[in-house]
Amino acid sequence: MRSATIGVIGASGLVGREILGWLRRFRYPAESIRALASERSAGQRLSLDSQDWELEALTEERLEGLDLALFATEVTVSRHWVPLALRHGVRCIDSSSAFRRDPSVPLLIPEINGEQLASRPSLVASPNCSATLALLALAPLHRAFGLESFSVCSYQAVSGVGTGGLRALAQERENSEKFSEIFPDRIDQNVLASLGEILPNGFTSEEEKMAHESRKILGLPALRVMSTCVRVPVERAHSLAIQAHFAKPIDRAVAEDALRHAKGLRYTPEHLPTPLRCARNEDCFVARLRLVPPGGVESSKAQDVLLWVVGDQLWAGAALNVVRLVNLLLRG
């Protein structure tokens, strides 16, 4: 059987490049992979892990030749090209937020709800990177104790907005007068509690994604989610301080066991995960598990848990999720 032809759309971007890298690390043959990008980037060569890729302009004809299209594109690009690809019978995985809230499109994290691939959907959405990291840590505890609500405060790296974020931080570090327009204010030596646009209810689009995507992925439409998403002057890897409330009383040994045996997760009670240490790592790291008994009564059983979660949002939070979905789709 010939191997499926896989197209990575948006291959010149940070997530697109990481998807290409992970396809090769999972031994998909280079000759079956196409690197597609905008007209602007077409013709450029991309060197990744001693592999050379030529970026081809995305056209309807080139789309048609694919078996599987992996979109690592802006929401407007996905909105235009994903329906075209589907019309040509190309199966799609989209990393943008374009289709995540569409009830007919499964939103999948293989370690959590990958079984939904059994219905062979033609389009799968891959979730927001912060939501992915939060859910990798919460899902094992949810299975054990029943998640009722959670709150997140994030410490998100500048590469979350792509290469422009990295460039902005580097430029600001070199020149203290400079400030890039990619963020709402200077990011070097600063923190910015505003990611994406501010919605009428006061939450940002990034905070809304955390809520909606968590409900959909865990299949808990009434799940209460509150978050404050914050950009920090870190190059790579997002950190999350999570507080979660569960239906059942929490046994520490059971909770630790659940975290220790979860796929894609590494529980490190002895070592503090930091973005510098977790960057370019496949796993999402969790530590600082704290059980909080109700009403300050130390003897009663806790139903609240605090966690510190750190993961490379380009790997554990994005590219690896897509490539693990590819593995399930093509290798079963």
Add this chain to the structure above:
Amino acid sequence: MRSATIGVIGASGLVGREILGWLRRFRYPAESIRALASERSAGQRLSLDSQDWELEALTEERLEGLDLALFATEVTVSRHWVPLALRHGVRCIDSSSAFRRDPSVPLLIPEINGEQLASRPSLVASPNCSATLALLALAPLHRAFGLESFSVCSYQAVSGVGTGGLRALAQERENSEKFSEIFPDRIDQNVLASLGEILPNGFTSEEEKMAHESRKILGLPALRVMSTCVRVPVERAHSLAIQAHFAKPIDRAVAEDALRHAKGLRYTPEHLPTPLRCARNEDCFVARLRLVPPGGVESSKAQDVLLWVVGDQLWAGAALNVVRLVNLLLRG
């Protein structure tokens, strides 16, 4: 009447210097102020706002000559010298954590519980800087709606540990190989979810201070407080993402009014407070007020509120609290 002689103990440290500066800005005569420090710093001259101070070594004799001693010292120094000062009839305000949990010592924020000064206590403790900023924002809402519990995730500046923290960040920025021992890991381009020592219950000493001091200052011994305290590569001003639950349903207009009219607080719904913008500002800033209805039911009345709070921890969070206590003690 001669003016009271005020001694600033630990005058060579970051908070000590800011206390000296604020005493002068509040027009306490320079000749009535003594700048005291360790033997090591004695004899050095300190230039602040075109005022020159000579640092004198702290001795029992010099303490005796004071009417009021303001301790901006490490906990071990306060533990030794505050009792000596009290024995000599010197009234004391201590910024360290040495006496904050002592039930006989009032822990005061003038804007919140300053009325406790009416009993003319000989020793007053000034709270932790992050707790001070959190409570400046929460107290007005507590008065309106009755605070039942709150959670905080912090984004704390390196100057929170003194000049050594600023030096560490500057050195790491210059040399990417370098890493200072003042923090548990590299802080430049990183975030560290560990401030102070880790206690047996998994919380850090900084997180425990937030809980205990909030209960004491608000007079709510059963208040439920959960926090994750995190160091970020920011020079000055702490940021806090707060989630608070109240006994009464929250009316947005009443909440905004309470924040707008609170002393020491500036509510800026139109402008995102950042540490760079709030550094060297007297007020604590609050924005991003979000009301969260229970169980995701949009129509029902919210009892939960999310806030984004930023304040210069050396000014609004420390030195100004001490000098405002001095104002109340000496000027009534």
